[in-house]
Amino acid sequence: LASELIEQDLRGEKILVTAGPTREPLDPARFLGNRSSGKMGYALATAARRRGGDVILVSGPTALVAPHGVETIRVNTAEEMYARVMENASAADIIVKSAAVADFRPENYVEQKVKKEGASMSLGLARNPDILFELGKGRRADQLLVGFAAESENIVDHGRSKLERKKLDMIAVNDISSAQTGFESDTNQLFVITEDGVVTLPLTTKNHTANLLLDQMVKHKQDRVL
Ligand code: CTP
Ligand code: CA
Numbered sequence: 001l002a003s004e005l006i007e008q009d010l011r012g013e014k015i016l017v018t019a020g021p022t023r024e025p026l027d028p029a030r031f032l033g034n035r036s037s038g039k040m041g042y043a044l045a046t047a048a049r050r051r052g053g054d055v056i057l058v059s060g061p062t063a064l065v066a067p068h069g070v071e072t073i074r075v076n077t078a079e080e081m082y083a084r085v086m087e088n089a090s091a092a093d094i095i096v097k098s099a100a101v102a103d104f105r106p107e108n109y110v111e112q113k114v115k116k117e118g119a120s121m122s123l124g125l126a127r128n129p130d131i132l133f134e135l136g137k138g139r140r141a142d143q144l145l146v147g148f149a150a151e152s153e154n155i156v157d158h159g160r161s162k163l164e165r166k167k168l169d170m171i172a173v174n175d176i177s178s179a180q181t182g183f184e185s186d187t188n189q190l191f192v193i194t195e196d197g198v199v200t201l202p203l204t205t206k207n208h209t210a211n212l213l214l215d216q217m218v219k220h221k222q223d224r225v226l
Contacts, residue, residue, distance in 0.1 A: 006050050006051060007051065008051060008052035009051055009052065009218050010048055010051040010052045010053035010214070010218070011051075011052030011053075012052070012054070013048075013052075013053045013054065013093045013094055014053075014054050014056075014091055014092050014093045014094070015045075015048045015053040015054065015055045015056070015092065015093065015094045015095075015096070016055075016056050016058070016085065016088050016089060016092040016094070016095045016096070017041055017044050017045040017048065017055060017056070017057050017058070017095075017096045017098065018041060018057075018058045018059070018060075018081060018085060018096070018097050018098060018099035018101075018131075019036075019038040019040070019041020019042055019044075019045065019057060019058075019059045019060070019062065019098050019099055020036055020037070020038035020041060020059045020060030020061060020062040020064075020099055020100070021033050021034045021035070021036040021038070021060045021061065021062075021099070021100050021102070022034075022060045022075070022076065022077055022078045022080075022081055022099070022100070022101050022102045022128075023060065023061055023076045023077065023102075024077055024078065024102045024104070024105035024106060024128075025076075025077070025106070025109055026106045026109070026110065026114070026123070027109070027110040027111075027112065027113050027114045028111075028112070028113055029113050030113075030114070032102060032104075032105070032106065033061075033102070034100050034102065035100075035183035035184060036060070036062075036099070036100035036183060037062060037063070037064075037183065037184045038059060038060065038062030038063075038064050039064070039184075039185075039186065039206050040098050040148075040188060040206050040209070040210070041057070041059070041096075041098035041099060042057070042059075042062070042064045042067060043206045043207045043209070043210035044096055044098060044210045044213065044214070045057040045067045045070050045072075046067040046068075046070070046207075046210070047207065047210040047211050047214055048094075048210075048214060049067060049068070049069045049070050051211075051214060053094075055067075055069075055070045055071070056070070056071045056072075056073065056088050056092075057070050057071070057072045057073065058073045058075060058081055058084045058085055058088070058099070059072055059073070059074055059075070059099075060074075060075060060076065060081065060099055060100075061074070061076060073088075077102075077105065077128075078101045078102050078105065078128035078129065078131070079105075079128065079129065081099060081101060081131060082128075082129045082131045082134070085131055085135070086131075086134070089135055089138070090138075090140075092143065093142075093143060093144065094143070094144045094146070094217060094221075095135060095143065095144070095145050095146065096146045096148075096217075097131065097132045097135070097146065097147050097148060098148045098172075099131075100150070101128065101130075101131060102128055103127065103128060104125035104126060104127060104128060105125065105126055105128055106123055106124070106125060106126075107123075107124035107125060107126045108124065130166075132145075132147050132166045132168070133165070133166050135166075136166040136167035136168060137167070139167060144169050144170070144217055144220065144221055145166075145167070145168045145169050145170075146168065146169060146170045146171070146172065146213075146217060147162060147163070147166055147168045147170070147171040147172070148171065148172050148173070148174075149162055149171055149172075149173045149174075150173075150174055150176045150182070150183075151173055151174075151175065151176065152175070152176050152177045153177070155173050155175055155191060156173065156191060156193065156198055158173070159171050159173035159191065159193045160193055163193055163194070163195075169194060169220060170192060170193065170194050170216065170217065170220060171192075171193050172190040172191070172192050172193075172213055173190065173191045173192075173193060174188055174189065174190055174191070175189070175191075180203060181203065185206075186205060186206055187203060187204060187205055187206065187209075188203075188204070188205075188206050188209045189201060189202065189203040189204070189209075190209055190212075190213060192213065192216050194220060199216060201213070
């Protein structure tokens with residue numbers, strides 16, 4: 001579709017998107033990771049760019065190609081993502097945190113490849129920074145801060161408590177107990193929660209979902225101005 005046919009409703013908006021998993025290294029050969037493919041975040045960055053946004057994407061390791069026209073910064077660990085997000089946060093009008101950030105990292109990085117000894121082993125883990133919580137603490141009132149959450153039960157309750165705890169304007173929650181809306185899928189269904197209530201988006205492709213979620217954000221910004 002030629003860009004002149006797409007409504008440029010994000011023209012002039014600086015949009016920071018995070019996507020993908022993080023990888024927390026254990027030794028030179030191994031890491032702790034998660035099943036995030038990055039598809040939802042890349043779809044959001046692509047759609048926001050097509051709608052005229054000035055988009056920066058901070059991405060964990062994914063198999064995806066950097067979206068056309070989007071400044072893409074690649075990171076590995078949660079701590080790297082935290083650093084790159086903070087560098088770019090204050091200039092952003094809209095921040096969308098679709099990355100699946102590891103909550104914990106191995107307490108100690110082992111310089112040489114770990115050898116197997118004995119019948120079991122345990123791994124000490126340390127808490128990673130909660131990037132979105134820190135963004136909520138330092139936020140400007142005129143910024144739109146949007147979180148994501150993947151939940152397997154009590155979807156809306158968990159979403160609402162994260163909305164409040166992290167001082168977000170909006171959180172998009174998906175149900176990972178369904179194959180059609182969970183990890184690695186090309187489709188998704190989001191429950192979009194704000195202080196005004198819950199909007200249930202249809203089950204559709206991640207590309208269409210990205211545009212529907214951007215519609216909700218644009219509407220939320222307009223409602224706030226009025
Ligand atoms: N998030 C983040 N930094 C972290 C963990 C999460 O920025 N260290 C962000 C995610 O990018 C997402 C939102 O917080 O936008 C919610 O992530 P989620 O894992 O659902 O929430 P947690 O606060 O980590 O709670 P829990 O995993 O215990 O449910
Ligand atoms: Ca988490």
